[in-house]
Amino acid sequence: MNIGKRKNPKGDRYNYFYDLGRGPGQRPSTGLFTYVKPKTQAEKLHNLETKVLLDVKKGQTIIEMQAVGSEYIPQHKFKANFLDYYEDYVKQNRRKNNRHLINSLTHFKALIKKDFIAPIDITENLCKQFRKYLMDRFTGETPANYFARFKWVVNAATSDGYFRKNPVEKVAARGTPSKRLKEILEVEEYFALMTTPCPNQQVGLGFLFTCYTGLRWCDVDTLKWNQLAGHHLTTTIIQKKTGLPVVLFLHPMAMAIVNYLRPAGDISEYGDQRVFRLPHQDTCNKIITIWMNLAKILKHITWSCGRTSFSVLLQDRRVDDATVAYLMGHATTKQVSSAYKRHRPKDQSATISLLPSPEEMPAHFRIL
Template sequence: MNISIVSSPSRDKSKIYYYLSWGRGAGQRKATGIFTFSKPKDQLQKNHNKEALAILEMKRSQMVLDRQSIASGYVPEYKLKSNFLDYYNEFVKANRRSTNRHLQNSMSAFKEFLGRDFISPGEINENLCERFRNYLLDNYNGETPSGYFTRFKKLIRAATKDGYFKNNPAEEIEAKTGKNKKIKEILSVEEYTKLMKAPCLNYEVKKAFIFSLYSGLRWAEVKKLQWESIKDDSITVVQSKTGNRLQIPLHPVLKEVIGERGSGLIFKLPTAEGANKVLSKWVKDCGIEKHITWHSARHSFSVLLQRNNVDVATVAGLLGHTTSKYVQQTYKRYIQNSAVEAIFTLPE
């Protein structure tokens, strides 16, 4: 197809605008948005004209390539992202779903794996894909490595169709489930009581941790919790991890913990590292020989509710999970871990 450059002067004749034309029929002319000065007055305008005409010729060449590649399966190189991370980002935006964060998280993990902000499509080969799969297995537990790599493979499959790869470099690499390195510790009912009765070096940390034990909220959510989030007998928060709005009934213990209503932040807390140090000493002073972190509160909340026969769907809802799958898997790990203890509760 012959594509020609057509010019048209402005009304005052000071500028010339350009179009790409491939016929005289309707819709066979496209404005380029490029113009030159009819009579350049200085070197600046002369330079503008020179660069504008160069860009114009490049646009014409690109359109010729586009027209010639129709139905050929060939993708002109200029259409491909030079940084594959840009393509990854656009793919995530186009396929994002609020109920599934694995695609977004797979991109974050891939960036961590690379340790840089640029990678060309030519560097994406089978060896790199396999190393990324192994990186996920080394750094994540449970279903997470499989979930992230499955989304990565979906991305690579789409990129192959879009012309980035002649052959899919990840096609024969299997997504694998990781092994749980260590089951996080949880607190028993008796240990809940011990902590509430025992003194703590930082009273704000104590109040906030008890709040997490009775609400299942994460550190990031408790840290920024404001009085306006407490209404009547419930807590309304936007989850830090998912962005979902969550409403949790307010346990009577929490009403005592937070005391009289104020304004602004409910808790005045140190950094996460500082809070965990205070928590560690508080737990140790109580005689609890477990490695308890702030996230242990959320796990304890989940497991103790289920041990009290609260159905999995309700627990999942309280935690803000969209499905009960993760809650069930987590609970099974704790039940298996306490199997020996359970056996020895039987009468002799």
């Protein structure tokens, strides 16, 4: 194992590299340098300390090479701060438009309330505390989704040798049943919104677009013109089963919104631009609340209710769960049958009237 050096273009420094061979990529930089002719005491001290660091790096690299093929992992390869490992994992595995992984890190930091935590402090008890923290603050599947991502990180760290025994192995991810059933919009309420001006036109058009496509807020917010081709839209949702993006055929109302917003000129000039200009999601929901009041819709409606309404109204027209699941970007029908369904009858009186009436009963049973 050798460490080589070469002068920089200016000729006043030596830059050091690992000399692993003559092939491409076999001379990576060490990130260290020395002065060719040190002039000051500080530069001379820098050179001395750099030579010590070079010896350390050379020794570490030799140990790494000797450990190849064995189960031994050199100690210098471990991160002392588990948060550093967590952040690296997030950077390497984060998916676009999926906030579960980054949010799991954010809330784990909020739980521990410090910038440093050693791997030895990641215990089964701490994992249970984090699960409880999430379940106390979120409802539905959100706690389970965030904690599942935390488990990904701990499982990866266990595989990398940070833990002899996986501290999260026996701690299952759990959701929190919502105390409030998610409201949906009925057909007549769609019409009420269309005839009631929204305080923010972009929010109003974007929300109606969700109602007619089933897209999430994050998908509508990031939708670009080059994702639209005729009556079809290629979404950023990727089907887990096929690995391909979901292609939606746009309803005439969705197409009307697109055509209303479409700029003049060649699409190649603005293809990478966003279709909608939306404020933050929380702000959008506040505007939607005002809009509902103006339309005299007495329901607690948020942006996600538009996605649920899309699912329920299709199911009302007897569209099968598998088709609805595909349109919403789910690999299975589990979410459609458990979350995106009608939880209460639209019209109780119409439903109850389906039961046998007094006139249909045998004469000796009639009491009315």
